[in-house]
Amino acid sequence: MRTLEQVMDEILDLAANHFTVPRNELSYDDDFFKKLGIDSLQALDLLTRLEQRFGVELPDYELQGVTDFRALAERIKARI
């Protein structure tokens, strides 16, 4: 069972890689829309990749009201 920190680290690795942002510039409480410079459609793309990574299904609404990596990780962890 992954810890919340592990889930967050994996999300940050994946996001940095996918959107070509230096990994050391990302931290848990960042607003990922602003930090990655992405729109809501690209955020859905990120969600698809996170589904593949964690092997869970994440409905679009899991992004509702979520802007930082920590909250996103909490939503994912609850479904793992």
Added chain:
Amino acid sequence: MLDLRRYASLGSALRDALERWSDEICLVEADRDREPQRLTYRQFRERAFPLCRFMQERGFGDGDRAAVLMTNQSKWLISAYAILHRGGVIVPLDYKLSAVEQAQLLAHGRAKWLIVEYHLWRAIAQSGGIPGSALTHVLVTEAPANAELAGALPWEACQAKGEPGFVDRTRADAASIVYSSGTGGRPKGCVLTHDNYLEQCRSLTSLFPFRPGVRYLSILPTNHAIDFMVGFIGPFVCGATVVHLRTLRPEFIREAFSRHRITHMSLVPLVLKNLEKGLRTRFAALPAHRRALLRLLVGLNRRLTRRRPRLALSRLLLRDVHRAFGGELEALFVGGAFTEPSTLQFFYDLGIPVANGYGLTEAGTAVTLNDLNPFRSDTVGKTLPGTGVRILEPDAEGVGEIAVHGRTVMSHYLNDPELTAETIRDGWLLTGDLGRFDDSGHLQLFGRKKNMIVTEGGKNVYPEDIETAFESLPVKEFSVFAANYIWRVQLSTAEQLIIVLHPDSGGEVGEKLLEDLAARNRRLPDFKRVSGYVVWKEDFPRTASLKIKRQALAELMGRRLDRAEAVRPL
């Protein structure tokens, strides 16, 4: 379709539609590759009546307001039907707004009932509830068993037996209150009447008639005026099928076209452009000889469809392209923002007609629509039947403010007589948009009278709101503008935000300043970013209270600067 002239209210038209089309497929609920639900019009009624009855037994009726806050799904339409059956007023709320904003609009709209999805309700409850609301009943859909509902009732409990009483309304009564600007500033609740909707529906279906067998893919939020009309009222009165997809991810939308043999769909320019990008990438990956053949066929199709769309022919010529869209696509509707002509032309040349239009919630959705006879990518089409459009105080080129008159124009802004009086004068709705009619009666859009842009995703952005991101920038003064507010040109590309910089005396706009500017810009959401800057070396004109006179500054710059030279990319 039903003869809408016979009906006094939306509720009575929809009630007849459920009977008239009882064996036709009404709704398909899809979730990725699954299909959890398929309802005929009869089954829709069987689901709606217990809710109508439940609301009736708790005193809901006669002009009572009920808010609906859900993603696109069957319960949205079932709830809307129940509200209208009981003579109520629907307050559709945008599920994309933050919980705090949703709570503010709920309080402003004085809704007594709220029907809401569980995850949205949870977010509202967690963010401090709904201060100042008039709510007496909250129904929550999709709530997990044993979930804490903060005083609300689960949807499943809201069933009552027996035929529900129908409450009719007059044409002049309010049918809905739709908020046309979501975030910040004063809430603009457009009060739309039964007459507004019935007349708009009559007008749109005269150009694009739906029928049983039409399968409409609904992905724009149903709370938005376009989907409410084209993805609910229109299909229902014509016996068509509405397909809801519980995800907006492009890969599932693509699949849905073939899986559900979609015939029509509405979208915003941003999504249309994404589809275009995907197709162009696929075309580019074809072997050279197939690419050459495709070019040839597209050219041929363009020539043969110059006067009007010829679907059967296009499907034959460009079979593979059409197969990727399920093979039965008849038309895409695009609105909510300006669409680039090249994108419209790209689809039309493939034999996929895109009917673009111009409209605003205040005018009950659409004002003009491209009727495709012939297709004109450089305009937003002709005025809809029954609607009047006038260009106020046209300049030498015929460009002036667009004003709209007719039975689709809203009644008023809720609780805001001042704004209503400013916006509707002598029965004419002042849109704040600039336009001109060409010789063939097609409307061309120019910049906006207001310093505002509408993004490709259909969001209204006010440059004034963005300025806080640049506060304390080391310049003497700065201001953010919509470029088309300064230089009024026909819209032919996406709209652009720019920042005007007045450097400190003797100072220049150097690399360091630009880096600072770019870094602040990156922190803004993408649709709020400025894409260029202008250097202006004079003091900005200001009011006595030292506010920038934006219009005066814009006029000065427009007169003295050439856009192509003055705007430098950021």
